[in-house]
Amino acid sequence: MADDLLRAEAIEAGYGKVQVLWGAELTVRAGESVVLLGANGAGKTTLLKAIVGLMPAWRGTVRLAGQDITALRTDRRVRLGMAYMSELGVFPGLTIEENLQIGGQFAERAVLRRRIEELFGVFPDLAERKRALAGALSGGQRKMLGIAKALASGPKLLVMDEPSAGLSPLFVQQVIAVLGRFRAGEAGGAGALSMLIAEQNVAFLDLADRVYTLDGGRIRFEGTVAQLHADDALHRAYFGLA
Numbered sequence: 001m002a003d004d005l006l007r008a009e010a011i012e013a014g015y016g017k018v019q020v021l022w023g024a025e026l027t028v029r030a031g032e033s034v035v036l037l038g039a040n041g042a043g044k045t046t047l048l049k050a051i052v053g054l055m056p057a058w059r060g061t062v063r064l065a066g067q068d069i070t071a072l073r074t075d076r077r078v079r080l081g082m083a084y085m086s087e088l089g090v091f092p093g094l095t096i097e098e099n100l101q102i103g104g105q106f107a108e109r110a111v112l113r114r115r116i117e118e119l120f121g122v123f124p125d126l127a128e129r130k131r132a133l134a135g136a137l138s139g140g141q142r143k144m145l146g147i148a149k150a151l152a153s154g155p156k157l158l159v160m161d162e163p164s165a166g167l168s169p170l171f172v173q174q175v176i177a178v179l180g181r182f183r184a185g186e187a188g189g190a191g192a193l194s195m196l197i198a199e200q201n202v203a204f205l206d207l208a209d210r211v212y213t214l215d216g217g218r219i220r221f222e223g224t225v226a227q228l229h230a231d232d233a234l235h236r237a238y239f240g241l242a
């Protein structure tokens with residue numbers, strides 16, 4: 001469709017001879033926030049890496065705003081408007097400011113300077129400590145820096161791998177709150193941000209316009225959060241026996 005920002009079509013990928021993804025398909029429409037739910041080992045990271053170009057897709061196509069980007073390197077995809085936050089997220093041996101500069105390395109200097117000032121407005125804790133090493137931050141602050149670093153490239157689409165990883169429930173809520181502001185277009189000054197979030201933590205469904213579940217390298221479900229709740233087997237799998 002014309003407003004499809006990201007399309008992953010029939011993606012197959014794996015490691016060596018071991019196939020992990022078996023025809024995975026997903027779409028993120030412009031302005032949409034999509035959560036990819038899956039248990040440990042489901043293939044979430046593998047699918048995100050194929051989408052951002054950190055590993056090759058054996059088969060299938062990745063499109064960004066209609067353009068076939070399957071053969072492009074990650075840096076080309078970043079220039080086209082895709083940003084990726086890995087589970088690690090930041091360079092601990094560099095300062096907060098340097099991390100943001102790396103995140104925005106393909107932007108013009110003046111644009112990047114303005115963007116970093118805007119991000120410091122959204123993340124005042126980072127602004128206060130901009131010359132501190134990222135490695136000296138708490139886990140929660142480091143995650144905020146990871147998000148800010150990805151946003152420093154001024155992306156159309158923010159792709160995140162398990163933003164909850166390593167965080168206490170309180171920090172998880174803070175991360176969800178800040179992402180909610182970008183989703184609503186209240187932060188960052190660039191309108192509603194489109195997001196693809198891979199998670200096991202169902203708290204992130206608060207951010208989801210749509211959900212996909214990934215199981216054994218295959219997409220099993222696509223729909224709204226309400227539709228996910230309405231499916232008994234999926235409800236049990238992701239929310240436990242309530």
Ligand SMILES: Nc1ncnc2c1ncn2[C@@H]1O[C@H](COP(=O)(O)OP(=O)(O)OP(=O)(O)O)[C@@H](O)[C@H]1O
Pocket residue numbers: 015018020038039040041042043044045046047200
């Ligand atoms: N570098 C690798 N070499 C070989 N196999 C790998 C490698 N990385 C992942 N795998 C395997 O691929 C499968 C999918 O892993 P992947 O990391 O994509 O899952 P995930 O959904 O991100 O899991 P998690 O929630 O633990 O991050 C798993 O069986 C995993 O053991």
Ligand SMILES: [Mg+2]
Pocket residue numbers: 044045046161162
């Ligand atoms: Mg993973």
